[in-house]
Amino acid sequence: LIKGSSDRSLYILTSLASGPKHGYALMLDIEDFAGVRLGAGSLYGCLAKLEAQGLVEPLPSDDRRRPYRITPTGKAALKEQLEKSRRLAAVGLRRIAQA
């Protein structure tokens, strides 16, 4: 369901899961929790695609720094993707332990 550069999309959706943020706040938050510094071009390229998919939406702002929030569809897509990752991690870790 989450198309495009899925890692970046997951970072953005995960960041927005804690509340609306504008571009720079997103960048700092993602750097905090993932240790990844997204460039402005990458971030907005990904945000535009997520918005086109209806996974995030812009909020009204009288500032150029427009905040975004995750939509209910975005939350569902994020949850589904994270569940898949959890299952994959569990299998991988179990097999490593058994090897």
Add this chain to the structure above:
Amino acid sequence: MSWDRIIKMIVRIYPAPWRSRYQDELSALIQDQLADPDSSQWRIAIGCLWGALSERVNPSVRAVPEMAPAVIGQSRFGPLKSSIGRTSLVLGSTAVVLALSLLVAAGFFASQPGKSFGVGVPRFVGKGWPSTGPIANDAGVILHVHWITSSRPVASVISQSPPAGSRIALGGVVTLTISNGSTPSPLPGAKVVVPDVIGLLLSQAVSTLHRAGISDSFGTATCNVGTNHVVAQYPVFGSSVPQGSRISLSCS
């Protein structure tokens, strides 16, 4: 040529529909990034260039037919479609060459000695808000402050524009982005009473408002430094406002 101008030129490579929707936000973000001394201007420029070319190849925002009548009927004309594709490729490649040339030229001019003017911008990033006033006074610059929600310590400077080491006219403006800490999530419909912050230092006022659940996540006040006591606030204290509202502060 400054990095700011170079990146503005690169942003123009994005397709027009994309720019009309995102250019302002992207420009604001780039300014924030350029103000961060940990950021590489090269990386920002190349990232934007890559983003612009990606949008050209695989657009996420499409023009509505009324705005781009030439697009109507495209699906019925395969050769026209491939021609447009080739044209985009050529334009994209030209843009890459042009942008790289500009970057090289900018690097060359930036390295030329004897071009300095005005005053040097001191480093504010990482410092606490109270110490920025004396530094600005010593350097002969004026500060404008933008407070944002951040996980960084309250009242610490997160970024600055222009960056430390660049030169601006005496009395020129340096914009600081300062953390007001993390804001609690607003409860739908919840109201709070505005506290009295008149007479407080701006940093204390922002912290007080923040604790009351008033300042939102996207900036609260703009003030000149050196004169950082709050003399007026709107809405006035005692008002009942929705949680997350913005409060406008004025300094003496």
